Amino acid sequence: MTDTKTPYLEQQEYTINMGPQHPSTHGVLRFVVSLKGETVDKVEPHLGYIHRGIEKMSEKMTYPQIVHLTDRLDYLSAHINNHALCMTIEKALGVEVPERVQYIRTIMDELNRIASHQLWWCAFGMDMGALTCYFYGLRDREKILDIFEESCGSRLLHSYYCPGGLMKDIHPNFKQRVKDFLTYFRKKLPEYDTLLTGNIIMQERTKKIGLMTKEDAVSFGFTGPAGRGSGFSCDVRKHHPYAAYDKVKFTEPLYTEGDTFSRYKVRMDEMWESMNIIEQLIDNIPDGDYQAKMKAVIKLPEGEYMQRVEAARGEFSVFIVSTGDKSPYRIKFRSPNYCNLGAVHHLSKGFKIADLIAIGGSLDLVIPDMDR
Amino acid sequence: MMNNEALKSKIQALASDTEFVETGQYLTASVPYRKIHAICKGLKEGADTAFDYLFNLTGIDYLEKNQMAVIYHLESTEFHHIVVLKAIIPTRENPEIESLCDLYAGANFHEREVYDFFGINFKNHPDMRRMFLDEISDNIGHPFRKDYVDEVNIIER
Amino acid sequence: MSFSIYDFTAFNQAIDQWLRSVMSPGWALITELTIIGLVFLLFYALVGLVLVYAERKVCAFMQCRVGPNRVGPYGIFQTIADFIKLLMKELVTIRKADKFLFTLAPFIVIIASFMAIATIPFGKGLHAIDFNIGIFYLLAVSSLGVIGILLAGWSSNNKYSLIGAMRSGAQIVSYELSVGLSLLTPCIFIGTLQFSGIVEAQANGWLIFTGHIPVVIAFVIYMIAATAETNRGPFDLAEAESELTAGFHTEYSGIKFAFFFLAEYMNMFIVASIAATVFWGGWMPFHISGMDGFNHVMDFIPPFFWFLGKTIVIIFLMMWFKWTFPRLRIDQILTLEWKYLLPINLVNILITAFIVLMGWHFVK
Numbered sequence: 001m002t003d004t005k006t007p008y009l010e011q012q013e014y015t016i017n018m019g020p021q022h023p024s025t026h027g028v029l030r031f032v033v034s035l036k037g038e039t040v041d042k043v044e045p046h047l048g049y050i051h052r053g054i055e056k057m058s059e060k061m062t063y064p065q066i067v068h069l070t071d072r073l074d075y076l077s078a079h080i081n082n083h084a085l086c087m088t089i090e091k092a093l094g095v096e097v098p099e100r101v102q103y104i105r106t107i108m109d110e111l112n113r114i115a116s117h118q119l120w121w122c123a124f125g126m127d128m129g130a131l132t133c134y135f136y137g138l139r140d141r142e143k144i145l146d147i148f149e150e151s152c153g154s155r156l157l158h159s160y161y162c163p164g165g166l167m168k169d170i171h172p173n174f175k176q177r178v179k180d181f182l183t184y185f186r187k188k189l190p191e192y193d194t195l196l197t198g199n200i201i202m203q204e205r206t207k208k209i210g211l212m213t214k215e216d217a218v219s220f221g222f223t224g225p226a227g228r229g230s231g232f233s234c235d236v237r238k239h240h241p242y243a244a245y246d247k248v249k250f251t252e253p254l255y256t257e258g259d260t261f262s263r264y265k266v267r268m269d270e271m272w273e274s275m276n277i278i279e280q281l282i283d284n285i286p287d288g289d290y291q292a293k294m295k296a297v298i299k300l301p302e303g304e305y306m307q308r309v310e311a312a313r314g315e316f317s318v319f320i321v322s323t324g325d326k327s328p329y330r331i332k333f334r335s336p337n338y339c340n341l342g343a344v345h346h347l348s349k350g351f352k353i354a355d356l357i358a359i360g361g362s363l364d365l366v367i368p369d370m371d372r
Numbered sequence: 373m374m375n376n377e378a379l380k381s382k383i384q385a386l387a388s389d390t391e392f393v394e395t396g397q398y399l400t401a402s403v404p405y406r407k408i409h410a411i412c413k414g415l416k417e418g419a420d421t422a423f424d425y426l427f428n429l430t431g432i433d434y435l436e437k438n439q440m441a442v443i444y445h446l447e448s449t450e451f452h453h454i455v456v457l458k459a460i461i462p463t464r465e466n467p468e469i470e471s472l473c474d475l476y477a478g479a480n481f482h483e484r485e486v487y488d489f490f491g492i493n494f495k496n497h498p499d500m501r502r503m504f505l506d507e508i509s510d511n512i513g514h515p516f517r518k519d520y521v522d523e524v525n526i527i528e529r
Numbered sequence: 530m531s532f533s534i535y536d537f538t539a540f541n542q543a544i545d546q547w548l549r550s551v552m553s554p555g556w557a558l559i560t561e562l563t564i565i566g567l568v569f570l571l572f573y574a575l576v577g578l579v580l581v582y583a584e585r586k587v588c589a590f591m592q593c594r595v596g597p598n599r600v601g602p603y604g605i606f607q608t609i610a611d612f613i614k615l616l617m618k619e620l621v622t623i624r625k626a627d628k629f630l631f632t633l634a635p636f637i638v639i640i641a642s643f644m645a646i647a648t649i650p651f652g653k654g655l656h657a658i659d660f661n662i663g664i665f666y667l668l669a670v671s672s673l674g675v676i677g678i679l680l681a682g683w684s685s686n687n688k689y690s691l692i693g694a695m696r697s698g699a700q701i702v703s704y705e706l707s708v709g710l711s712l713l714t715p716c717i718f719i720g721t722l723q724f725s726g727i728v729e730a731q732a733n734g735w736l737i738f739t740g741h742i743p744v745v746i747a748f749v750i751y752m753i754a755a756t757a758e759t760n761r762g763p764f765d766l767a768e769a770e771s772e773l774t775a776g777f778h779t780e781y782s783g784i785k786f787a788f789f790f791l792a793e794y795m796n797m798f799i800v801a802s803i804a805a806t807v808f809w810g811g812w813m814p815f816h817i818s819g820m821d822g823f824n825h826v827m828d829f830i831p832p833f834f835w836f837l838g839k840t841i842v843i844i845f846l847m848m849w850f851k852w853t854f855p856r857l858r859i860d861q862i863l864t865l866e867w868k869y870l871l872p873i874n875l876v877n878i879l880i881t882a883f884i885v886l887m888g889w890h891f892v893k
Contacts, residue, residue, distance in 0.1 A: 048508075051504045053515065125855065130854060130855040132592050134592075199855060201855050201861075204861060205857070205858060215424075221478030222478075223427075232449070233449070239452055303395070303396055304400070305396070305397065306397060306428070308427075317427065319445075338481060338485075339478050342478055342481040354859070
């Protein structure tokens with residue numbers, strides 16, 4: 001008679017590939033998911049499908065040229081990324097940008113944030129199966145893109161900021177169109193709540209799914225609306241204000257549950273807050289120059305410089321090591337999506353496959369930002 | 373919120389041979405790379421420092437000085453003070469440094485990226501693999517090094 | 530031959546007598562069956578075409594866009610164009626798949642829906658088969674569709690198709706219970722399982738009005754369960770989980786895929802027409818007792834159009850569900866059935882039986 005007991009039949013662990021082309025990952029991201037039955041045991045992301053070596057390329061480019069590359073990182077918060085780089089260069093050179101530029105940059109950033117959250121909402125609804133949400137969100141986003149097209153010249157990858165200020169002044173219609181948009185969207189945003197937020201099916205699929213405590217969020221560097229859903233107060237606009245953010249009053253939505261539903265609610269609240277910020281600034285844009293005087297060739301003095309901004313998905317920062325040349329010696333973009341991705345395994349362990357889609361949707365991942 | 377003097381004395385206590393640079397934006401401390409884990413642990417667990425948020429980890433290759441460096445940006449969510457730790461590794465052949473994964477969970481992905489691009493090996497890392505370039509080819513090397521040569525893909529101007 | 534659009538029984542009998550006079554009774558029967566089969570095939574194809582177009586247009590209007598509007602005026606020939614495209618696609622054969630079962634599976638699904646549609650009364654006298662166990666036969670036959678789905682998943686020789694088919698099968702088998710039990714409630718009220726009897730008994734008012742709360746509850750449960758039966762709307766995890774496990778009809782292409790697609794829309798039509806028949810009075814016009822003038826106007830519209838109108842309203846309701854709600858997870862779908870719908874159903878049946886015994890109802 002042997003001592004060993006017959007072991008329980010182990011549930012077969014098998015891996016499933018959510019390959020680089022996938023309707024729900026919103027970009028070229030490959031998840032290799034290992035399952036135990038129906039529950040997720042391990043999620044391993046494979047990156048690099050859209051790695052373009054932006055940091056290495058920038059070592060051979062001049063600073064104004066790098067601005068155009070920062071657009072292509074998180075293309076849905078293009079303005080905000082540009083802002084980070086321009087701010088780093090300006091602070092390193094000690095250049096004071098005019099008030100007008102600060103106000104306009106803030107307004108453009110907040111419009112971009114609303115547009116990014118609108119697209120997030122479309123895609124989140126679509127992943128959940130409510131296909132109508134996609135069209136409602138895009139319909140409203142078109143209004144913002146029209147405003148951008150008029151002033152910045154393009155709908156998505158604007159490169160409107162340059163070191164020292166803006167490329168061109170805003171269009172005369174800008175103020176009126178932004179105000180029209182605000183009145184329009186304030187009526188439409190409650191519709192989003194009616195369609196998706198209050199739906200019992202949506203709530204069942206997102207409440208208590210993908211839990212993250214505050215300590216874990218801090219440890220992972222889990223910032224942005226995702227971190228604020230866990231109670232991690234990480235808004236760079238509040239803690240290290242830049243541009244015109246110290247002149248406006250707004251609240252930072254914080255929820256403590258740490259599940260998918262609270263991350264959803266944070267983004268919905270952020271859209272309201274962004275509208276408040278724009279409303280406080282739009283009537284008070286001071287007159288003045290739209291560009292500070294900069295030298296023709298920008299050379300940063302020797303040293304290390306860093307600036308942080310609050311992109312739509314989290315904390316984005318630019319770190320430049322310069323040796324006095326007209327290209328950086330080393331430039332590093334700390335992308336929020338890359339750090340948020342690090343927590344996907346922690347969030348989805350123990351939940352079902354269908355929950356992985358919901359969790360990925362609530363993190364709002366944009367892959368070019370991760371891969372750089 | 374500790375001012376620079378207090379932070380300096382704290383870090384000096386953890387590692388006596390640090391050099392400080394205060395001219396920049398944040399207090400930068402060049403710490404000996406062998407003690408980086410102990411220093412970060414002390415800074416994280418100290419009740420008045422409480423640096424629990426690692427918001428950036430960068431690798432740098434100093435070709436002329438034959439050194440590599442890893443720069444850590446730490447912030448405290450409680451006191452909102454920021455410190456920058458610079459760990460210089462004095463060799464470019466098989467550089468190694470301790471991993472901070474057990475202190476900061478976010479360091480996992482950052483360190484994999486630095487390994488992928490620079491070749492710095494992080495000891496005690498739970499999953500030391502390449503991050504982005506694993507499927508391209510077997511001997512892609514470490515592209516962000518300053519002496520990386522690739523006639524096909526990199527055009528030198 | 531007397532042809533009345535209000536009552537087809539005389540017309541049917543006239544054709545029957547003419548056929549018997551021309552050929553022997555056996556041949557007459559075979560001819561009749563052939564004619565009915567062809568008529569149903571035509572009806573099937575037509576309804577499929579119309580429903581696909583309707584879904585696309587309804588979905589488009591709900592999403593603030595226009596939908597197909599190029600192929601023909603208002604895009605009405607869009608489905609025909611899609612169908613021709615599907616016909617021209619290559620039928621990919623899988624190497625190690627069980628070829629016979631692979632080809633058989635879509636046919637089983639279609640045959641099951643054909644058998645179900647035969648019992649539905651489209652109008653007075655427009656009834657292919659009028660069993661005295663109509664509802665019982667219907668429930669039995671509509672369960673056969675599951676076999677087709679499971680065969681499709683199994684014979685594809687694909688791990689993911691099998692999982693998708695199992696999930697779909699589990700969902701359908703669970704919701705069969707709710708469909709059956711919720712259809713029993715009106716039958717308890719009316720007292721017969723025969724379809725024509727059920728419709729005739731609603732001559733004084735549709736069951737949903739005369740049956741009060743138990744029938745309303747049964748109707749709501751039936752709508753939920755029927756949407757889940759047909760893998761539609763918020764319960765379409767098996768198809769839309771083409772995220773991970775690709776659904777039972779991944780390996781199908783061309784005309785076989787068209788069969789599955791068509792069968793789904795036909796199932797929606799069948800389920801809606803059963804709801805219209807059992808709960809909303811079938812081909813009975815809408816009468817308000819006491820308002821004779823109104824009733825005469827209602828009677829003027831032929832019964833076939835009443836039936837079609839009611840079915841269309843329920844189909845629109847099902848489409849509305851699909852394009853509004855997000856999807857449920859598989860464990861939530863099964864929990865809904867086994868922990869909520871089934872107990873409510875059973876209690877409802879008890880209450881209905883009690884009401885009938887006590888004679889508290891208005892339907893004889």
